[in-house]
Amino acid sequence: MDINNSQPVKERDRTLGNGLAAAKDIAPGDVIVRINDTFLIVVEKAALEQVCSYCLAEAEASTLKRCVGCQKVRYCNATCQQADWKLIHKSECSLFRRLPDVPPTPVRALYQALRRNLPIEQDSSSISPQEHHFEELKNEKKTRDEILLQARAAVEFSKSPISKMDDVAKFMCLLTTNAFRATLPDDTPIGLCYEPKLALANHSCIPNSFIMFDGRCILLMALNPIKAGESLFISYVDFTQSREVRRAELRQRYFFECNCKKCLHDESAYQVFQDATIVHLEKQELFYHSKSLGQHAESRINTLRSLTQEYKALEPRIAKFYSLVETIKATATPSEYLDSLKDALSGLSMLKANQIFALAPYPMILDEIYLTYVDHNKLESALILLLFIFLNCDVYNWPQPNHPVRVTRLFTIVRLLRYVASLEASVVFQHVPFMPEEAFDKIDFVDAVQAMLILVNELAPVSHGKGSRFVRQVEEELREAEEVQRLRGGVGEKLKKWQSDSDAKSDGGKIASQIFEGLRTLAGYAFTVMEKQTL
Numbered sequence: 001m002d003i004n005n006s007q008p009v010k011e012r013d014r015t016l017g018n019g020l021a022a023a024k025d026i027a028p029g030d031v032i033v034r035i036n037d038t039f040l041i042v043v044e045k046a047a048l049e050q051v052c053s054y055c056l057a058e059a060e061a062s063t064l065k066r067c068v069g070c071q072k073v074r075y076c077n078a079t080c081q082q083a084d085w086k087l088i089h090k091s092e093c094s095l096f097r098r099l100p101d102v103p104p105t106p107v108r109a110l111y112q113a114l115r116r117n118l119p120i121e122q123d124s125s126s127i128s129p130q131e132h133h134f135e136e137l138k139n140e141k142k143t144r145d146e147i148l149l150q151a152r153a154a155v156e157f158s159k160s161p162i163s164k165m166d167d168v169a170k171f172m173c174l175l176t177t178n179a180f181r182a183t184l185p186d187d188t189p190i191g192l193c194y195e196p197k198l199a200l201a202n203h204s205c206i207p208n209s210f211i212m213f214d215g216r217c218i219l220l221m222a223l224n225p226i227k228a229g230e231s232l233f234i235s236y237v238d239f240t241q242s243r244e245v246r247r248a249e250l251r252q253r254y255f256f257e258c259n260c261k262k263c264l265h266d267e268s269a270y271q272v273f274q275d276a277t278i279v280h281l282e283k284q285e286l287f288y289h290s291k292s293l294g295q296h297a298e299s300r301i302n303t304l305r306s307l308t309q310e311y312k313a314l315e316p317r318i319a320k321f322y323s324l325v326e327t328i329k330a331t332a333t334p335s336e337y338l339d340s341l342k343d344a345l346s347g348l349s350m351l352k353a354n355q356i357f358a359l360a361p362y363p364m365i366l367d368e369i370y371l372t373y374v375d376h377n378k379l380e381s382a383l384i385l386l387l388f389i390f391l392n393c394d395v396y397n398w399p400q401p402n403h404p405v406r407v408t409r410l411f412t413i414v415r416l417l418r419y420v421a422s423l424e425a426s427v428v429f430q431h432v433p434f435m436p437e438e439a440f441d442k443i444d445f446v447d448a449v450q451a452m453l454i455l456v457n458e459l460a461p462v463s464h465g466k467g468s469r470f471v472r473q474v475e476e477e478l479r480e481a482e483e484v485q486r487l488r489g490g491v492g493e494k495l496k497k498w499q500s501d502s503d504a505k506s507d508g509g510k511i512a513s514q515i516f517e518g519l520r521t522l523a524g525y526a527f528t529v530m531e532k533q534t535l
């Protein structure tokens with residue numbers, strides 16, 4: 001499935017600088033570019049215990065083998081260790097042994113570039129000219145000092161000639177503007193990645209493509225159908241945030257004012273959803289009916305139009321929420337933090353009354369509450385809240401079903417369902433005594449695990465790439481779920497049949513429909529949960 005790297009044609013767009021464009025017509029979920037061995041990847045300090053420093057596979061620290069020399073990095077096996085030794089660790093290992101701590105990630109990136117003799121000079125023929133905002137960064141004293149300090153450290157550590165300082169400082173600016181956050185399949189950040197070919201992709205708050213990592217391999221994948229010659233846009237920021245938040249981040253880090261359609265007209269998630277080209281997948285349809293999502297979005301757009309003043313009046317409360325997360329989270333006890341989140345939510349009661357759940361910061365507050373439940377092992381409540389977030393926020397904020405954030409959410413729902421499935425019903429009720437018994441009536445959680453995994457399995461190749469680690473993991477978990485079902489002698493075979501024929505009217509289709517209806521009912525208790533669930 002490799003695509004020739006030279007296929008995406010570069011185009012000169014006068015307003016955005018260099019960019020990428022599609023070389024041929026592309027369908028959602030297609031891999032536009034696949035680069036098997038990325039130019040530069042550095043695992044950050046916080047992830048060193050959690051991932052193999054060469055192939056970037058996640059594993060328990062106890063199963064990864066520590067480098068006996070520096071004791072800092074870990075590997076899956078001897079093959080990964082030898083490959084990394086050859087690539088960079090031979091140098092880095094002795095550096096780590098000399099230093100009291102692992103140097104900052106950008107310094108290690110520069111060090112690696114210098115030790116590997118990567119072509120970092122801007123006029124180098126192997127790196128096409130890229131925006132590095134050297135002048136802008138130079139003008140900000142704090143940033144300039146930091147960049148110079150980091151460049152000096154890298155030059156010193158790598159024993160490079162001091163004459164390289166200028167190039168190194170420029171490359172540092174290039175990294176600041178062009179590096180990607182390397183991530184695990186579930187979007188957990190694990191380091192820094194620089195890939196010159198893909199760094200040319202420009203930004204839009206309504207992107208038509210996205211970056212995906214699969215170990216050391218980096219993919220550019222399509223969200224929408226894209227015609228040959230059309231520009232490719234990824235999003236540099238969380239595009240579900242408000243326009244102010246997005247623009248501030250883009251200005252500060254990338255030095256431009258975003259003028260995409262969403263920014264120009266301050267479009268809401270519901271408007272973007274209505275304009276999006278969404279591929280309807282029959283199995284997913286049984287969980288969320290896209291027709292009713294469309295109707296709901298349309299009526300939210302009308303409601304928002306009639307509530308312009310009231311919505312404007314919420315701005316101070318919204319600003320308060322952002323400062324809350326930054327300040328209180330670090331100092332308050334978890335219970336106090338949860339109470340503040342609920343306060344923030346009740347300050348936005350106008351949005352709840354009008355069922356406008358997809359607008360920032362409503363989903364962010366719900367997310368924080370959900371994460372607080374997870375952190376405190378309130379997993380039944382976390383499940384109910386996540387189902388609500390998925391069905392009321394995510395489906396609008398990430399309109400394309402193959403968006404990796406959406407698919408990862410579904411997979412997290414599977415994990416929580418599996419936890420509940422492992423408990424006796426009476427134990428579940430003890431954990432959430434405030435839930436009425438009938439809330440769980442319609443659901444067999446073991447069946448629900450299988451049905452949801454079928455949805456994730458359908459999406460994983462178009463969200464994470466065919467044959468990727470994530471796809472293999474989902475396939476493995478689906479096989480396990482089927483085996484459990486086989487031993488139980490339940491509806492597993494019928495669901496399996498539905499998986500291959502997608503027939504909503506078949507026995508399996510009807511069973512899946514009932515399961516999803518049960519899950520939607522459960523999501524309907526999200527506010528009961530938030531009212532009653534303490535830590």
Ligand SMILES: C[S@@+](CC[C@H](N)C(=O)[O-])C[C@H]1O[C@@H](n2cnc3c(N)ncnc32)[C@H](O)[C@@H]1O
Nearest residue numbers: 016017018130131178199200201202203254256
């Ligand atoms: C990662 S680079 C993308 C490639 C860049 N256009 C180039 O010519 O090298 C990021 C920089 O591209 C420019 N850029 C990207 N998206 C843009 C947009 N939507 N509007 C204006 N400038 C943009 C900004 O200067 C930004 O700092």
